[in-house]
Amino acid sequence: MAIFIYGTANNTGKDFFTHQDRRDFFLRGYTGHDGSNYIDTWVIGANEKGALWLAEKSGTEKTKTEAQALVKASDDLARTVWDNNNVDGESADEKVARLGAKPSFNTLP
Amino acid sequence: MTTYKNIHGKKIKFLASDPPAAVAEGQVWYNGTDFKTSIFVSAWASGGNLGTARDVLAAGGTSTQTAGLVFGGGTPPASALTEEYDGSSWTESGDMSNARKILAGLGIQTAALACMGDGTATTSEEYGGTSWTAGGTLNTGRGRAQACGTQTAGLAFGGEPNDQKAKTEEYDGSSWANGGDLNAGRQLGSGAGTQTAGLIFAGDANPGILNSTEEYNGTAWTVVNAHTLARKEAAGYGLQTAGVLAAGTTGSLVTTVENYDGTNWTTGTAVATARSGVTGMGTSVLGLIAGGNTGSLSNATEEFTSAAGLKTITDS
Numbered sequence: 001m002a003i004f005i006y007g008t009a010n011n012t013g014k015d016f017f018t019h020q021d022r023r024d025f026f027l028r029g030y031t032g033h034d035g036s037n038y039i040d041t042w043v044i045g046a047n048e049k050g051a052l053w054l055a056e057k058s059g060t061e062k063t064k065t066e067a068q069a070l071v072k073a074s075d076d077l078a079r080t081v082w083d084n085n086n087v088d089g090e091s092a093d094e095k096v097a098r099l100g101a102k103p104s105f106n107t108l109p
Numbered sequence: 110m111t112t113y114k115n116i117h118g119k120k121i122k123f124l125a126s127d128p129p130a131a132v133a134e135g136q137v138w139y140n141g142t143d144f145k146t147s148i149f150v151s152a153w154a155s156g157g158n159l160g161t162a163r164d165v166l167a168a169g170g171t172s173t174q175t176a177g178l179v180f181g182g183g184t185p186p187a188s189a190l191t192e193e194y195d196g197s198s199w200t201e202s203g204d205m206s207n208a209r210k211i212l213a214g215l216g217i218q219t220a221a222l223a224c225m226g227d228g229t230a231t232t233s234e235e236y237g238g239t240s241w242t243a244g245g246t247l248n249t250g251r252g253r254a255q256a257c258g259t260q261t262a263g264l265a266f267g268g269e270p271n272d273q274k275a276k277t278e279e280y281d282g283s284s285w286a287n288g289g290d291l292n293a294g295r296q297l298g299s300g301a302g303t304q305t306a307g308l309i310f311a312g313d314a315n316p317g318i319l320n321s322t323e324e325y326n327g328t329a330w331t332v333v334n335a336h337t338l339a340r341k342e343a344a345g346y347g348l349q350t351a352g353v354l355a356a357g358t359t360g361s362l363v364t365t366v367e368n369y370d371g372t373n374w375t376t377g378t379a380v381a382t383a384r385s386g387v388t389g390m391g392t393s394v395l396g397l398i399a400g401g402n403t404g405s406l407s408n409a410t411e412e413f414t415s416a417a418g419l420k421t422i423t424d425s
Contacts (some may be wrong), residue, residue, distance in 0.1 A: 006195040011155060011409055012158070013155060013156065013157040013158040013198070013409075013410070014156055014157040014197050014198065017154060017155045017381060018154045018155075019150075019152040019153070019154040019414055020152075021154070022153055022154060022297065022378075022381070023150060023151035027381050028364060028381060028382070028383070029381050029382035029383075029403070029409075030382070030383075030403065030404070031403040031404040031405050031407075032414075033405075037386065038405050042169060052416060071404075074404045074405060075404055077404075077405075078404045078405065081393065083238070084236050100342070100358075100385075101360055104360055104361045106361070106362065106383075106404070
C-alpha cells in the first residue's frame with residue numbers, strides 16, 4: 001500500500017487544513033507550476049481521512065511522478081529567475097551574498 | 110474476568126463530570142458513560158492568507174495569534190505594506206513611510222517597531238495600531254538583522270554589512286544605544302525574547318549557516334546550547350525560556366520546528382509548508398507564521414496551537 005497520496009488543491013486560507021487534519025494524516029505543501037500558473041501541491045498521508053480531505057478541498061489527485069513534475073517546474077522557474085538576476089561586475093560570491101544560494105530542487109517523499 | 114485494578118494495580122477513578130483538560134493531563138477516569146483521558150496535542154493549521162504574498166518580511170514578534178501584525182518584505186521590490194491579523198483574516202492597515210525588505214520588527218499589533226532593512230538603513234518607524242511615525246535613528250545602518258522586545262524596550266542585533274554583523278542596539282522608545290556584541294555575528298537569523306532576556310539563533314555567518322544560540326541579559330550575549338538543524342531565514346518568536354524556531358532554509362527549504370526551553374532545544378511539530386524568508390509571532394503554545402518563499406512568494410499563514418484536550422478511550 002502506498003504511504004502517500006499526491007494532489008493539487010488551492011490553499012484557500014483559514015481552515016484549509018485544521019489542527020485535527022494535521023493530527024489525522026501527514027500533510028506537506030509544495031509550490032508547483034503547471035506551465036501557466038503556480039499551483040499548491042500536497043503530499044498527503046495515505047489513509048481514509050487524508051483521501052477525504054483532498055476530495056473535500058476539490059483537489060485533483062496526481063501520481064507521484066506528476067506531482068514531482070509540477071514541483072520541478074516551479075523549482076526550474078525559481079532557478080531561472082536566480083540565474084537571470086545579475087549585476088554588472090558582480091562576482092559569484094557577491095551574487096550569493098545578495099540573493100542567497102541558488103534555489104535547490106525539492107524532492108517529494 | 111480481569112479488572113482494571115488487576116492489570117494496573119489500582120482502581121480507575123469515577124468522576125461524575127469530566128475535569129478541565131488542562132488539569133487532567135495524563136489521567137484516566139470513567140464518567141459513567143465513557144473512559145476518558147486528557148492528552149496534550151500540538152499541531153499547525155492553515156490561517157487566513159496574507160493579502161499580499163511576500164518574503165523577508167517582519168512581524169510584531171510579540172503580537173498574537175488573534176492580534177497579529179506583519180509589515181514590509183519583498184514582493185520582490187521592497188514593500189511598505191502593513192497587515193493585521195484577527196485570528197481569521199488579514200486586513201491591510203497604514204503603510205510604513207519607507208518601503209523595506211529584510212527588515213527587523215518587534216512589538217505588538219498596537220505598538221510595534223520596524224527598523225533597518227535592505228540597503229543598510231539606519232531608520233526606524235513606530236506603529237501605533239493605525240499608522241507609522243518616525244522613530245529613533247540607529248547608530249549602525251544594517252539590513253538582514255533581527256529584533257525583539259517592545260516599542261519602548263527594544264533590541265536589534267546582527268545583520269549586514271559583514272563588519273557590523275555582531276552589533277547590538279537597545280531602544281528606549283526614542284533613541285538607540287549600543288549594547289553588547291554577539292559572540293557569533295550573523296545575518297538572516299532569528300530572534301525572540303525581551304531587551305533584558307533576548308535570544309538569537311540560526312542565521313548566516315556569511316559564510317556558513319549557523320545553529321548556534323546566544324542569550325542576552327541586558328548587557329552581554331552568552332553562547333548556550335545549539336539547536337539541531339542549522340538554517341537561516343527562519344521564523345523566530347517567543348521568549349528566552351520558550352523560544353520557537355520554525356521553517357527556513359538549509360540550502361533546501363525545511364518544515365522543521367525546534368523549541369527552546371531556556372536550556373535545551375527539542376524538535377517540535379513540523380509546519381505544513383517549507384519556506385524561507387518567513388516571519389513569526391506569538392508564543393510557544395499559540396504561534397503564527399506568515400509569508401515567505403516556497404519557490405514562489407507565499408501568502409500562506411499557519412497557526413500553531415498546543416493544548417490539552419479530552420479524549421474518549423475506545424478499543425479501535
